[in-house]
Amino acid sequence: MLIDKAVFCSIVQNADDQIVATASKDRTLRLWKIGAEQSLDQPKRISAFKILRGHTAAVQSIAAQPSGDMVCSGSWDCTISLYNINASDSEGDIVSVKKRRKDGEDREIQSEGEALSTLVGHTQCVSSVVWPQHETIYSASWDHSIRRWDVETGKNSLNMFCGKVINCLDIGGESSALIAAGGSDPILRIWDPRKPGTLSPVFQFSSHNSWISSCKWHKKSWFHLVTASYDGKVMLWDLRTAWPLAVIDTHKDKVLCADWWKDDSVISGGADSKLCISSGIPV
Structure with a gap:
């Protein structure tokens, strides 16, 4: 799959798969599975399997939870969105399943997920996010501030300018x-x-x-x-x-x-x- 906007990337290593999470200026995140290496002359296959939506403007930054279960993203819409990358279709975050076609050929089915929660507080673009501990996210913004967020409560416990x-x-x-x-x-x-x-x-x-x-x-x-x-x-x-x-x-x-x-x-x-x-x- 080709994405015609600038892309930011984070490697997610969870218990089951190697997954690459990408964020784009097109306001979405995409999850990609890394397949097994076929041979020395055939590199590992990477295929997109889910599109994540939660922002109303371009996504500027992305980070993965240490456990590999979730990712967060910072956007030009001044918010931070959190997503569960392991949610199944029955868990409620899936809003649609689409089978895309191009030039008359079928392309693989991709599910679409929504953000589980949104962290609000910055007043300009969230330029960088880091997820160093399970329940703690740090963010930086063009509003001159650095914030530390509690994932469970959604509140910021540190605000530095x-x-x-x-x-x-x-x-x-x-x-x-x-x-x-x-x-x-x-x-x-x-x-x-x-x-x-x-x-x-x-x-x-x-x-x-x-x-x-x-x-x-x-x-x-x-x-x-x-x-x-x-x-x-x-x-x-x-x-x-x-x-x-x-x-x-x-x-x-x-x-x-x-x-x-x-x-x-x-x-x-x-x-x-x-x-x-x-x-x-x-x-």
């Missing part, structure tokens, strides 16, 4: 409790919400020369992060030093996303249409 549009958010570091975010200035900000009496950042790093588009904690280190920026650079950070450990300058245009890969590598994508992998990074 940084004075800038926020493009990216991640949770990690010591005890997986630190909040890292970047936005419409060159500064990577890190908060520790466990510290009472203040919501000021505990770290601020400012070596980039333009907006920060992505930030990711290393999954096995309390101290290391990677950032991507519109200045065309990817930077590696250690909380124990004020300057980046390394600067990766392989892109010729804005870097739009970056993440850790296989623990000692960084993968990034940019407006120059390049996917770059930098290996052998000491962490």
Whole structure:
């Protein structure tokens, strides 16, 4: 299946299947099953099996629950929608079943699901969502705020303002409790919400020369992060030093996303249409 709008992706690993969840500017999410590998010369087959609807505007971000049972999405409609990806047709979230045709040929049946619940509070586009714990979702918005939501009650228990549009958010570091975010200035900000009496950042790093588009904690280190920026650079950070450990300058245009890969590598994508992998990074 082809989607003619920009797409954001999250890998969902649950007990039964490998599922890819994608969110699109067409206001929907889609769930895709990853089939078994047929042979070395035939890659795994990926097929869409459900369309999820719950937003009234383009979807900007998506994240999966750690258990793999649910996904959430943030949208330009200022809301966060939650979906149960394992619901069957008899559980009530299925609104229709369609068999689509193109050029006279039958295409596979896809069910359509609706959001189980919606989190309301942001006043501008929800640019990033993270689901680090079963009952806790973090969100960032162009309204300059970061919020922490209780999944069961739908209420936000933390509301921080940084004075800038926020493009990216991640949770990690010591005890997986630190909040890292970047936005419409060159500064990577890190908060520790466990510290009472203040919501000021505990770290601020400012070596980039333009907006920060992505930030990711290393999954096995309390101290290391990677950032991507519109200045065309990817930077590696250690909380124990004020300057980046390394600067990766392989892109010729804005870097739009970056993440850790296989623990000692960084993968990034940019407006120059390049996917770059930098290996052998000491962490």
